[in-house]
Amino acid sequence: EAGVAQSPRYKIIEKRQSVAFWCNPISGHATLYWYQQILGQGPKLLIQFQNNGVVDDSQLPKDRFSAERLKGVDSTLKIQPAKLEDSAVYLCASSYSGRLDNEQFFGPGTRLTVL
Amino acid sequence: SQQGEEDPQALSIQEGENATMNCSYKTSINNLQWYRQNSGRGLVHLILIRSNEREKHSGRLRVTLDTSKKSSSLLITASRAADTASYFCASPGGKLIFGQGTELSVKP
Numbered sequence: 001e002a003g004v005a006q007s008p009r010y011k012i013i014e015k016r017q018s019v020a021f022w023c024n025p026i027s028g029h030a031t032l033y034w035y036q037q038i039l040g041q042g043p044k045l046l047i048q049f050q051n052n053g054v055v056d057d058s059q060l061p062k063d064r065f066s067a068e069r070l071k072g073v074d075s076t077l078k079i080q081p082a083k084l085e086d087s088a089v090y091l092c093a094s095s096y097s098g099r100l101d102n103e104q105f106f107g108p109g110t111r112l113t114v115l
Numbered sequence: 116s117q118q119g120e121e122d123p124q125a126l127s128i129q130e131g132e133n134a135t136m137n138c139s140y141k142t143s144i145n146n147l148q149w150y151r152q153n154s155g156r157g158l159v160h161l162i163l164i165r166s167n168e169r170e171k172h173s174g175r176l177r178v179t180l181d182t183s184k185k186s187s188s189l190l191i192t193a194s195r196a197a198d199t200a201s202y203f204c205a206s207p208g209g210k211l212i213f214g215q216g217t218e219l220s221v222k223p
Contacts, residue, residue, distance in 0.1 A: 045212070091158065093158075100211065105160070109157060
């Protein structure tokens, strides 16, 4: 079974530039998550999709971050404009359903450096 | 705020020794999960323990849960160098919320 795919793996940009990350979840998984993991901390949920609808985006900085999952499969996360504090690893995860006892499967992440 | 807090923040042991990590959480839960993160395999789910369970085993892993103290522990027995990783507890507080992790180093 193929895992969660993410691209790019690394990205370096200057502050105020824009950046986009892509995620393809495990086939058949209805729920997709984007997490932000700052160095030395645990992952923090940014947004959760159930199929193509948003379940929770309460911790997404909506003034600069946006995400979509138009066809209920793959997803993109965008930052526009980026700030220095956005430097982090962005993890995508998927699960079969949104039940909280479902195992989440994580992708390798995209390491973003904002200069 | 983080739902889970791991202790210790860092742990260094020799191969063959046991490693114990603790997690405390703040609100009532219906389950608690442990994850491992290393550079090779990324973030991987290890084990889930439900609120009506007190102990659960999976291979060399043993997890306990004390809901009265709002705490859990992860024991890795007969540790190996490959167990070197960061370990996180995660509990659903409406959503899965991760602690800051315990960084485990197992020296050959």
